[in-house]
Each structure stands twice: as C-alpha cells, then as structure tokens.
Amino acid sequence: MKSRLKLISPAAAAAPRQRILSIRGLCKTFPGTGSFQKVLEGIDVDVKRGEMICILGRSGCGKTTLLNILAGFIPPTSGSLLLDGRPVARPGPDRCVVFQEDALFPWLTVEENIAFGLRAPQRTVRQEVERFLALVGLTEFRSYLPREISGGMKQRVALARVLILKPAVLLMDEPFAGLDAQTREEMQNLLLDLWARLNHTILFVTHDVAEAVKMADRILLMDTNPGRIREEIRIGLPRPRENEAGHFLEICRGLLAKLRG
Amino acid sequence: MSDDTPRRGSLHAVQPWLIPAALLTLWFAASESGAVPAYLLPHPVQIGGAAYSYLFGGPGAMPYAGRFWEDFTSSIVRVAFGFGLAVAVGIPTGFFSGRRALVNRLISNTLNALRAVPGISWLPLAMVWFGIGIQTTVFLVALAAFFPIYLNTASGVRQVNPILFQAGAMLGTTPMRRVFAILLPAAMPQIIAGLRLGLGIAWAYLVLGELTGVPNGLGAVIMDARMLGRIDMIVVGIILIAVLGRASDLLLHQLMRLCFKSARRLS
Known part of the structure; x- marks a missing residue:
C-alpha cells in the first residue's frame, strides 16, 4: 500500500x-x-x-x-x-482501469470522484487531488458533477482518479x-x-x-x-x-x- | 432538478398554487350560485369557520371545537410508527431481494401475492389480532406502506449500473464501502420514490385504520362526522389530511436531500 x-x-x-x-x-x-x-x-x-x-x-x-x-x-x-x-x-x-463508457460516480463532484479511491490522511488527499486536478487540467471544474461536463472531461476525471492511486x-x-x-x-x-x-x-x-x-x-x-x-x-x-x-x-x-x- | 438550478422568479413560486386557487374559486362560485346545495358540499366560508373552530376552539363547532391537536397527535404518531416500521422492514428486504437472486426467488412470489390483497381485507383480521386501538392502525399503515418501499428499493438496487461496482472494485473499496458509498447512493432516487409513495399510502391507510371505533385521530373525525351528518367536518378532515400529507411529503423529501448527497445531486 x-x-x-x-x-x-x-x-x-x-x-x-x-x-x-x-x-x-x-x-x-x-x-x-x-x-x-x-x-x-x-x-x-x-x-x-x-x-x-x-x-x-x-x-x-x-x-x-x-x-x-x-x-x-x-x-x-x-x-x-x-x-x-x-x-x-x-x-x-x-491494476486500474479507464473504461470506454462513463464509469464515474454521478453523485460525486469531479474532485470527489478523483479522491474516491485514495485512502490517506485528509491533508494528503487534498494535496494529491489538487495535484491531479491540475495534471488533467480540471482545477476550475472541481465542483462540477459528471453530468455537467463533456465526454472528454469525464475521461480526464476517469484518468485522474486512477493515476492518483499510482x-x-x-x-x-x-x-x-x-x-x-x-x-x-x-x-x-x-x-x-x-x-x-x-x-x-x-x-x-x-x-x-x-x-x-x-x-x-x-x-x-x-x-x-x-x-x-x-x-x-x-x-x-x-x-x-x-x-x-x-x-x-x-x-x-x-x-x-x-x-x- | 439539481441543487444549483437558478431561481426563476416569482412565476415559478406561484404556479403550484394556480390549481388549488382555481378549485377554490370554482367551489365558491358553485356554492354562491346555488348550483351545488349545501347538504352535498357546504359553502367554503362555512368550511373555513368549521376548520377554524376545530383547530383553535370556539363556539358552534361542538363536539369538535379545539380537538384538532389531540387528533393530529394521535394520527401523526400512528403514521410515524407505521411508516417507520415499513421503512425498517421494507428497505432491508428490498435491498437483499434486489442484490441476491436467491432471496428474490424465495420471497417475491409470496410478497407479490400479499400485495394484491386490498388493505381493507386485513382490517377485520387486524381487529381480531390487535383489538381496537393504535396497534391495528399501525399494522395497517405499515403493511400498506411496506410494498412500495420494498419494490422500489429492490428495483433501484437491482438497476445500479454494474460498471460502478467494477470501478469501485478496482479503486479498492471494501464490501462495507461498496454498500454505503456506491450501492445506496446509486439507488437513492428510487429509494426516495418508494419512501414518498409509501408515506402517501400511509396517510390513506391511516383513515382506514381509524375507521374502527378509535376515539381520536383525523380518520376518526371523518367517520364520526359522517355518523352525525356533519358534512362540513368531513370536508375539513379531507382538506387537513391533504395538507398534512403534502407537508409530510415535502418534509421527507427535504430531509433526504439534507442527509444524502446523492439525494441532492441525482434526480
């Protein structure tokens, strides 16, 4: 771990x-x-x-x-x-997967989706989420829900939520x-x-x-x-x-x- | 509707009241013109007066003057217990029957057969079992409210997109977290639909449960008024149950939205 x-x-x-x-x-x-x-x-x-x-x-x-x-x-x-x-x-x-279809949790915001799998102290989670939001270029969209963003952005979130787990x-x-x-x-x-x-x-x-x-x-x-x-x-x-x-x-x-x- | 939909002015606030206002106007016109005689449907002003004295006491409304709070308390307790029981049994039952095919095969046949039995058929049996009083009413309310809660929870839980579980599994969720962080939120819109349907039916069966010689409660007032030929009190009872039913529905919905992120953000 x-x-x-x-x-x-x-x-x-x-x-x-x-x-x-x-x-x-x-x-x-x-x-x-x-x-x-x-x-x-x-x-x-x-x-x-x-x-x-x-x-x-x-x-x-x-x-x-x-x-x-x-x-x-x-x-x-x-x-x-x-x-x-x-x-x-x-x-x-x-072994993380990025799916072809939208597999984000629709009731979680962009940043909550990215943080979902990361089990760490709250401060670490915040820092890591911040870092990966920036890496996939979604910092401004952090509090959007999946249904409010485009398909490309959804795949960015999907990528970030698995990359964060290394x-x-x-x-x-x-x-x-x-x-x-x-x-x-x-x-x-x-x-x-x-x-x-x-x-x-x-x-x-x-x-x-x-x-x-x-x-x-x-x-x-x-x-x-x-x-x-x-x-x-x-x-x-x-x-x-x-x-x-x-x-x-x-x-x-x-x-x-x-x-x- | 999402929690960040902008407010769209006063027109949207007025619209829900247009039909009640129209109905009231029509009723007023029908009574004023004499098209509908008072022994069928009393004048709205008379109903207003009866309601006032029922709620706050006052002359000319015996034997109902000021009895509202007592009736209200008894009824709300019965609805709360019955509905609470239905939730406590209906959600877990629906949950397991939606997730486990074996459980579903075991119970769905029986439950759907029981569901076909009208609540009123249970009344005589319930009176033999529980006697006259709160238990019979709670039993009937719980029984009736159980089915929509059970059915909607089961179908909501069954319809969760499997890819969300795959996503959860690869993100390393524990079984506990799978239930509370994926399954429940994903099924939330349908669970809420079931709860709202169940609560609506709870009020309907309250009146049925209070038909049988209980001394107080809104249903009891309606039945009592029928015996005494007090059409005005029947109408007052109907209106009060409509108002309380709607208010409790709103309260339930808001409470769920307050407690659950998914209730705010889905549907």
Missing part, C-alpha cells in the same frame, strides 16, 4: 526495465448456445515497467475480455497471470473511442504527457490503428475467433510522433492491411 504512493524514482526508471506483468498461456472460453466459445487462446505477453503497450484488434477479438481478466473482473479459463511475481485474482488498485499497471479499454476526433487527439497527447511525467506502465486497448501507432512502444496485433496474438510490432518512431509524417502513415497502412487480411 505504502509503496504505491511513491513515485518511481528516477534511478529505478533509468535502470534496465524489469518485467512487471507476465501472462502465460492465457485462455478464456465462454459457454455459448450448446457449445463453448473460445474467446482467447494461448496469450503470452511480457510487459516491462514503464512500457506503453497497445492491444490492437477488430471488434470481437477478445481484447476487452483480455483487459477484464487482467483487471481481475473475470477469471481466465486457464493460464497464469503474474503481476510483480504475484498471481492476479481480484480487482484491485494496483497503479502498477494502467489498463485502458478504448478510453477515447467515444470522443470526437479533436478531443481524442487532445486526450492522447495528455496521456502521453502524463506517461512521460509519471512513468506508468500502460496497456491500451484500441481498434484505431493510428491511435496505436501514435501511442505504443509495442503493438500486439490480435486475431479474431479465437483471439490470439498474431504479431508483435515494435514502434521505434521518435516521440512526439506526427500523424502526418510519411513513416507514420506507412506503418499505419501496413497494420491496416494486416488487420484486413
């Missing part, structure tokens, strides 16, 4: 990145009508501390299921899942899919900025190729039926990445072709 409240020290961040999450032979089947439907098959992933990984796939490839298993919302059918060497069984504040892994389930193009880009930049500052490990699920190329250190390309990791693509482009640059578009085209094929 205590270690979560500390930022990763610069020394640790500079040191050779160690493995934080290890997924081995993960399978998930759901009972369907008469038969069993295999949603995920043989998923093997290693995630290093501080890495930004995008899981890219078409709708129905099981990427949300994978995220739900990582979050501990549903158990895998088989396979193992180790976070910092310990098996994952239940949802917990070491999770070991941040799980994001198409968090910007419901936003308009301009807001989406703003949010991507905000996330990249926060990631650079706070050094989180992020697993980001998306079906948007350009988004994946823009964000990821590594893209895991998923197959549909059953969901499998078909290919792992390392994106070596320097940051910040320009959506219009030739090399960027080339990578996008290549990925799109693979998604279709």
Whole structure:
C-alpha cells in the first residue's frame, strides 16, 4: 500500500526495465448456445515497467475480455497471470482501469470522484487531488458533477482518479473511442504527457490503428475467433510522433492491411 | 432538478398554487350560485369557520371545537410508527431481494401475492389480532406502506449500473464501502420514490385504520362526522389530511436531500 504512493524514482526508471506483468498461456472460453466459445487462446505477453503497450484488434477479438481478466473482473479459463511475481485474482488498485463508457460516480463532484479511491490522511488527499486536478487540467471544474461536463472531461476525471492511486499497471479499454476526433487527439497527447511525467506502465486497448501507432512502444496485433496474438510490432518512431509524417502513415497502412487480411 | 438550478422568479413560486386557487374559486362560485346545495358540499366560508373552530376552539363547532391537536397527535404518531416500521422492514428486504437472486426467488412470489390483497381485507383480521386501538392502525399503515418501499428499493438496487461496482472494485473499496458509498447512493432516487409513495399510502391507510371505533385521530373525525351528518367536518378532515400529507411529503423529501448527497445531486 505504502509503496504505491511513491513515485518511481528516477534511478529505478533509468535502470534496465524489469518485467512487471507476465501472462502465460492465457485462455478464456465462454459457454455459448450448446457449445463453448473460445474467446482467447494461448496469450503470452511480457510487459516491462514503464512500457506503453497497445492491444490492437477488430471488434470481437477478445481484447476487452483480455483487459477484464487482467483487471481481475473475470477469471481466465486457464493460464497464469503474474503481476510483480504475484498471481492476479481480484480487482484491485494496483491494476486500474479507464473504461470506454462513463464509469464515474454521478453523485460525486469531479474532485470527489478523483479522491474516491485514495485512502490517506485528509491533508494528503487534498494535496494529491489538487495535484491531479491540475495534471488533467480540471482545477476550475472541481465542483462540477459528471453530468455537467463533456465526454472528454469525464475521461480526464476517469484518468485522474486512477493515476492518483499510482497503479502498477494502467489498463485502458478504448478510453477515447467515444470522443470526437479533436478531443481524442487532445486526450492522447495528455496521456502521453502524463506517461512521460509519471512513468506508468500502460496497456491500451484500441481498434484505431493510428491511435496505436501514435501511442505504443509495442503493438500486439490480435486475431479474431479465437483471439490470439498474431504479431508483435515494435514502434521505434521518435516521440512526439506526427500523424502526418510519411513513416507514420506507412506503418499505419501496413497494420491496416494486416488487420484486413 | 439539481441543487444549483437558478431561481426563476416569482412565476415559478406561484404556479403550484394556480390549481388549488382555481378549485377554490370554482367551489365558491358553485356554492354562491346555488348550483351545488349545501347538504352535498357546504359553502367554503362555512368550511373555513368549521376548520377554524376545530383547530383553535370556539363556539358552534361542538363536539369538535379545539380537538384538532389531540387528533393530529394521535394520527401523526400512528403514521410515524407505521411508516417507520415499513421503512425498517421494507428497505432491508428490498435491498437483499434486489442484490441476491436467491432471496428474490424465495420471497417475491409470496410478497407479490400479499400485495394484491386490498388493505381493507386485513382490517377485520387486524381487529381480531390487535383489538381496537393504535396497534391495528399501525399494522395497517405499515403493511400498506411496506410494498412500495420494498419494490422500489429492490428495483433501484437491482438497476445500479454494474460498471460502478467494477470501478469501485478496482479503486479498492471494501464490501462495507461498496454498500454505503456506491450501492445506496446509486439507488437513492428510487429509494426516495418508494419512501414518498409509501408515506402517501400511509396517510390513506391511516383513515382506514381509524375507521374502527378509535376515539381520536383525523380518520376518526371523518367517520364520526359522517355518523352525525356533519358534512362540513368531513370536508375539513379531507382538506387537513391533504395538507398534512403534502407537508409530510415535502418534509421527507427535504430531509433526504439534507442527509444524502446523492439525494441532492441525482434526480
């Protein structure tokens, strides 16, 4: 609990990145009508501390299921899942999720939502809330209710309320899919900025190729039926990445072709 | 309506009173013109006089002069006990039946069957069980108010968006906190709707409970006045129950808003 409240020290961040999450032979089947439907098959992933990984796939490839298993919302059918060497069984504040839909508590203000998960002395809570309000640029909107702010702002709150817990892994389930193009880009930049500052490990699920190329250190390309990791693509482009640059578009085209094929 | 809706002037304050004023005017006109004879519906001025002497004492209103406070106290105690009992049983029952499918399967069949029984059918049985007096009334009020509270709590608790529990779980909430910081606030609008419906019905069944030979209470006054042919006192009783019912409804709503953030901010 205590270690979560500390930022990763610069020394640790500079040191050779160690493995934080290890997924081995993960399978998930759901009972369907008469038969069993295999949603995920043989998923093997290693995630290093501080890495930004995008899981890219078409709708129905099981990427949300994978995220739900990582979050501990549903158990895998088989396979193992180790976070910092310990098996994952239940949802917990070491693996926080930013959902695609609005999952804020509608009866709490922006700042109350951000403070919800933080168990600490009142003064610490106030300081931390203040800091994260500023980080996501919502200081002026602190006393608004979720229904009074826009979709993009809601996702900022959703981001702040989990970042404040310093999770070991941040799980994001198409968090910007419901936003308009301009807001989406703003949010991507905000996330990249926060990631650079706070050094989180992020697993980001998306079906948007350009988004994946823009964000990821590594893209895991998923197959549909059953969901499998078909290919792992390392994106070596320097940051910040320009959506219009030739090399960027080339990578996008290549990925799109693979998604279709 | 949110707690920070700006006030929109006097027009909004007047609007709720337009229909009562119109009804009163119509009543006045009907009595003045003689279209409605006094033995069916007495003149509003006469009702006003009867109400005054019932409330504050005075000549010409025997045997009811000044009896209001005594009747009011007895009635309010009966409503409070009956409603309180209904809340104490209805909210936990609704809560468990909304969250636990097993509990729901066990009790919903029985409770919905009982709900179909009109309250008046319980009256003779209640009199045998509890005799004539406060217990019978409290029993009837509690029984009637229980169902809307139970049903609305159950449905409110059942309809909480599961993603809020997922969010709570990943934010590290304890089971206790899940109930009090997520479940109850999320279900609050429907719980309040159930409480308000229950309180309304509590007043209705108060009169039913007081039909049976209790010496005091607003319902008793109405029944007594019918025996004595005092139409004016019946109307006074009806108006007083309407006013008290509405006032207690407002009080309940404000009290909930005062006590619960979610009651202020949702609905």
